[in-house]
Amino acid sequence: MSELSGRRAVVTGGAQGLGEGMARALAAAGASVVVADVKDDLGAKVAADLGEGHGFVHLDVTDDSGWASALTAAVGELGGLDILVNNAGVEITSLITELDPADVRTMLEVNVLGTSLGLKHGLRTMRPGGAAGQGGTIINVSSVAATIAFPGIAVYSATKSAVDRLTRVAAMESGKLGYGVRVNCVYPGLVPTEMGAGLASDVAALGLFESPQAAVEGVVGLTPAGRLGTVEDMADAVVFLATDRARFITGVGLPVDGGMGM
Numbered sequence: 363m364s365e366l367s368g369r370r371a372v373v374t375g376g377a378q379g380l381g382e383g384m385a386r387a388l389a390a391a392g393a394s395v396v397v398a399d400v401k402d403d404l405g406a407k408v409a410a411d412l413g414e415g416h417g418f419v420h421l422d423v424t425d426d427s428g429w430a431s432a433l434t435a436a437v438g439e440l441g442g443l444d445i446l447v448n449n450a451g452v453e454i455t456s457l458i459t460e461l462d463p464a465d466v467r468t469m470l471e472v473n474v475l476g477t478s479l480g481l482k483h484g485l486r487t488m489r490p491g492g493a494a495g496q497g498g499t500i501i502n503v504s505s506v507a508a509t510i511a512f513p514g515i516a517v518y519s520a521t522k523s524a525v526d527r528l529t530r531v532a533a534m535e536s537g538k539l540g541y542g543v544r545v546n547c548v549y550p551g552l553v554p555t556e557m558g559a560g561l562a563s564d565v566a567a568l569g570l571f572e573s574p575q576a577a578v579e580g581v582v583g584l585t586p587a588g589r590l591g592t593v594e595d596m597a598d599a600v601v602f603l604a605t606d607r608a609r610f611i612t613g614v615g616l617p618v619d620g621g622m623g624m
């Protein structure tokens with residue numbers, strides 16, 4: 363249970379949902395964790411719950427200078443940085459024929475720009491000569507949506523495909539330039555967090571399924587494991603990728619979807 367003891371981690375979007383679960387699981391595995399989120403009250407509560415040695419920092423992942431100051435604060439508080447989880451994300455459901463450019467921009471900003479800036483500042487911080495400078499690992503949160511065609515989430519799926527490509531190029535640059543940072547991503551299946559439950563309601567409201575329950579049953583029907591994912595399923599996969607057990611794994615996307623995307 364202490365495989366990550368002595369390691370220092372930052373989890374974006376850690377105030378609730380999958381990110382909160384990842385922060386809790388990393389802490390349970392021995393890491394010191396800083397939760398980074400725009401939801402200050404919820405994020406600070408998660409950090410307080412984790413207890414001594416953990417913290418919260420305000421971060422809007424779309425803000426370049428915000429990243430610089432958040433990681434400076436996290437390195438100051440934790441005494442270094444070994445693990446960055448780029449989990450913050452947004453999903454706005456729409457048929458392609460009804461797309462609102464503002465929603466498209468929001469998803470591009472948070473999911474693509476946010477993850478890109480996380481990679482930028484994470485690599486700068488962890489590479490030799492950086493404020494932490496000891497190498498480490500970055501785990502991006504993509505989605506099963508990057509690997510299948512599910513109706514109502516075209517732009518979201520496109521942004522998560524972008525996260526997948528960002529991951530691979532970042533792993534390549536990190537290797538070629540000797541940063542000592544492994545970079546991977548996970549493709550979570552549907553988990554009934556605020557986002558996941560909202561998605562089931564939204565696709566039903568669009569008439570794609572008879573009801574939110576029918577949408578969930580549709581997803582389960584496409585899933586060989588025969589159930590939805592849980593927060594813990596996703597968090598355990600992130601912990602694995604963060605540990606030395608994954609020491610020779612970089613540049614991959616790991617499906618954590620009960621087989622839905624195979």
Ligand SMILES: NC(=O)c1ccc[n+]([C@@H]2O[C@H](COP(=O)([O-])OP(=O)(O)OC[C@H]3O[C@@H](n4cnc5c(N)ncnc54)[C@H](O)[C@@H]3O)[C@@H](O)[C@H]2O)c1
Pocket residue numbers: 374375376377378379380381398399400401421422423424449450451452453472476503504505506507549550551552553554555556557558
């Ligand atoms: N829940 C699912 O079914 C599912 C499936 C596949 C992938 N994912 C991905 O997992 C990640 C977490 O999803 P979730 O279900 O926990 O969602 P959620 O909506 O419950 O939580 C998202 C968190 O991200 C934070 N966030 C949003 N915009 C931010 C910004 N600009 N800066 C900093 N923080 C920001 C929110 O405040 C919130 O705490 C997302 O990237 C999502 O796309 C979720």
